[in-house]
Amino acid sequence: MAYGISERPGGGVMSAELAVKVLVAGGFGVGKTTMVEAISEITPLRTEEQLTELSNSVDDLRGIEGKRTTTVALDFGRITINPRVILYLFGTPGQDRFWFLWPELSRGALGAVVLVDTRRLADSFAAVDYFESRRIPFVVAVNCFDGADRYSPTEISAALGVPTHVPVLLCDARERESCKEVLVCLFEYITTGSPAVRPRLR
Numbered sequence: 001m002a003y004g005i006s007e008r009p010g011g012g013v014m015s016a017e018l019a020v021k022v023l024v025a026g027g028f029g030v031g032k033t034t035m036v037e038a039i040s041e042i043t044p045l046r047t048e049e050q051l052t053e054l055s056n057s058v059d060d061l062r063g064i065e066g067k068r069t070t071t072v073a074l075d076f077g078r079i080t081i082n083p084r085v086i087l088y089l090f091g092t093p094g095q096d097r098f099w100f101l102w103p104e105l106s107r108g109a110l111g112a113v114v115l116v117d118t119r120r121l122a123d124s125f126a127a128v129d130y131f132e133s134r135r136i137p138f139v140v141a142v143n144c145f146d147g148a149d150r151y152s153p154t155e156i157s158a159a160l161g162v163p164t165h166v167p168v169l170l171c172d173a174r175e176r177e178s179c180k181e182v183l184v185c186l187f188e189y190i191t192t193g194s195p196a197v198r199p200r201l202r
């Protein structure tokens with residue numbers, strides 16, 4: 001069985017027997033690049049550009065004042081699950097003006113992580129809508145920024161308007177183990193319809 005980007009027209013696969021594509025999506029500055037970097041076994045491909053004074057009126061930097069760059073195309077990372085299974089991670093750009101890239105980025109994706117920042121929950125609505133409308137399974141991962149108010153997964157689920165079966169987890173996008181938990185949850189959700197890691201508060 002082969003999924004996603006490993007498929008070739010002739011039915012063969014490029015290297016691993018199973019190459020799985022997963023997206024890390026969400027609003028501007030929620031920590032997508034940070035998550036791909038934290039969990040990738042290779043130095044990820046990043047397409048960062050400097051935020052300029054001109055973008056200050058467009059990009060909301062409240063809570064992430066230290067942010068200097070933004071993704072303008074994609075982040076790309078890889079995790080070898082075992083010699084036969086390779087996971088490819090694609091981080092999406094967060095700014096609305098790069099929406100035109102999403103159909104290409106999401107092609108062949110098995111699932112997605114929608115990262116959210118509770119201080120700017122609405123910024124991740126579009127990603128939720130996108131995956132729901134294309135029937136791409138996703139989990140919601142709340143990136144717990146220092147100083148951000150904490151809410152229960154149930155509250156976040158209700159605020160985002162996602163069905164109750166969609167797992168909502170709290171995470172720290174800077175920590176590999178935490179990101180791993182999110183991905184395990186996504187795969188359990190995809191394969192069984194229920195999360196291995198129950199939504200919980202840290």
Ligand SMILES: Nc1nc2c(ncn2[C@@H]2O[C@H](COP(=O)(O)OP(=O)(O)OP(=O)(O)O)[C@@H](O)[C@H]2O)c(=O)[nH]1
Nearest residue numbers: 028029030031032033034067070071094145146173
């Ligand atoms: N305190 C804290 N800071 C974080 C965390 N995750 C990311 N950051 C910081 O928040 C900022 C945004 O992180 P990025 O990973 O660039 O966010 P992004 O979602 O890729 O941003 P765009 O590509 O511009 O949409 C950076 O300055 C990170 O260092 C976190 O879990 N906690």
Ligand SMILES: [Mg+2]
Nearest residue numbers: 032033070071
């Ligand atoms: Mg980014």
